[in-house]
Structure formats: structure tokens, C-alpha cells
Amino acid sequence: MNVNEMRRELQNRLKRGRFAHSIGVANTAVNLAKRFGADEDKAYIAGLLHDCARQYEDEELIAQAENYSIEIGEVEREMPLLLHPYIGAKMIRDVYGVEDAEISQAIWRHTVGAANMTVLDKIIYFADMIEPNRKYPGVEELRTLATTADLNTIMLTALSESIIFVVQKNSLVHPDTVAARNFLLINKKK
Numbered sequence: 001m002n003v004n005e006m007r008r009e010l011q012n013r014l015k016r017g018r019f020a021h022s023i024g025v026a027n028t029a030v031n032l033a034k035r036f037g038a039d040e041d042k043a044y045i046a047g048l049l050h051d052c053a054r055q056y057e058d059e060e061l062i063a064q065a066e067n068y069s070i071e072i073g074e075v076e077r078e079m080p081l082l083l084h085p086y087i088g089a090k091m092i093r094d095v096y097g098v099e100d101a102e103i104s105q106a107i108w109r110h111t112v113g114a115a116n117m118t119v120l121d122k123i124i125y126f127a128d129m130i131e132p133n134r135k136y137p138g139v140e141e142l143r144t145l146a147t148t149a150d151l152n153t154i155m156l157t158a159l160s161e162s163i164i165f166v167v168q169k170n171s172l173v174h175p176d177t178v179a180a181r182n183f184l185l186i187n188k189k190k
């Protein structure tokens with residue numbers, strides 16, 4: 001599939017607002033890729049497709065995870081929406097013909113992060129938080145970082161904000177988000 005065909009397929013599958021968000025993430029990811037020296041084509045495709053499994057309800061998410069032999073952790077069992085990045089990372093091959101391991105990993109990691117993220121992983125994670133359709137308190141400060149801070153400072157801030165956000169909601173903190181943040185802090189000192 002070429003990129004035009006991918007966009008059309010995605011548009012058919014997602015609700016209007018989710019599709020607009022996906023285009024926003026794709027364009028934001030390209031800008032970040034230019035600034036941080038990542039592959040712009042991969043950034044666009046990863047951004048475009050990052051939420052390609054986002055339309056499924058909880059029951060379907062569980063079924064799709066089982067279909068792809070994705071391990072369902074205790075946090076995901078409690079919040080099946082957290083399965084959409086893993087299913088998306090697998091679906092891009094079947095539905096969009098994308099076989100690139102870096103794109104797949106960036107999609108896999110876009111929601112809760114992971115230790116030792118690549119530049120592309122970080123770009124997609126952050127683009128998802130700041131694309132132009134996003135509206136929440138503090139988003140402007142994060143957008144400013146996109147042009148002023150280095151990528152690890154950006155990620156540290158973004159991960160800390162996410163942890164604060166879920167704690168304030170009394171929600172579960174995913175262990176991979178803690179691992180992502182700890183990794184950055186530990187390796188900063190070295």
C-alpha cells in the first residue's frame with residue numbers, strides 16, 4: 001500500500017476526530033523527525049497508523065490481543081484500551097502491508113512508553129501528546145519544548161506529566177511508563 005492508500009483505509013476505519021488526530025500526529029512526527037534526525041517517511045507512517053486499532057471496544061481489544069498472541073498484563077486486563085498500541089503494531093502488517101520493525105515498535109510503545117526508547121519511539125510518543133488537535137492544560141508548555149529542548153528532556157517531562165495525570169485521576173500507573181522514566185534518569189547521570 002502506498003501512503004495515499006493507507007490514509008484512505010485508515011479514514012474508512014476510524015471516526016472523523018480520531019482520523020484528524022492521526023494526521024496531526026503524522027505531521028507533528030515529521031517535524032520532530034526533521035529536528036531530531038529521524039527518518040521522516042517512517043515518522044509519517046508511524047504517526048499516521050499509531051492509533052489504527054483505536055476504534056475497538058474492550059471486548060474486541062481482548063479478542064484481537066488473543067488473536068495476535070499478545071500477552072495481556074494485569075494493567076491491560078483492567079484497562080483494555082491499553083491494548084490498542086500492541087494490536088496496532090501487529091495490524092499494520094496485515095492491513096497496511098507495513099513490515100518495518102522500527103515503525104511497529106514505535107506504535108507498540110506510543111501509549112505507555114518503554115525503557116530504552118529509540119528516537120522514533122520518542123517522536124511518536126511525544127507527537128501523540130502535542131499534535132494540534134490536542135487540548136488539555138499544559139499542552140502549550142509541552143509544544144514549546146518541541147522547539148526548545150533536547151529529546152530526552154522532552155521525554156522526561158512528557159513521561160512525568162503522564163504519571164502525574166494518571167495519579168491525579170486515581171488511575172493505574174503502567175510499569176513501562178515508570179521504566180521509561182527511570183531509564184532516562186539513570187542514563188542521564190552516566
Ligand SMILES: [Fe+2]
Pocket residue numbers: 050051054084085110111
Ligand atoms: Fe493511542
Ligand SMILES: [Fe+2]
Pocket residue numbers: 021025050051128
Ligand atoms: Fe493517539
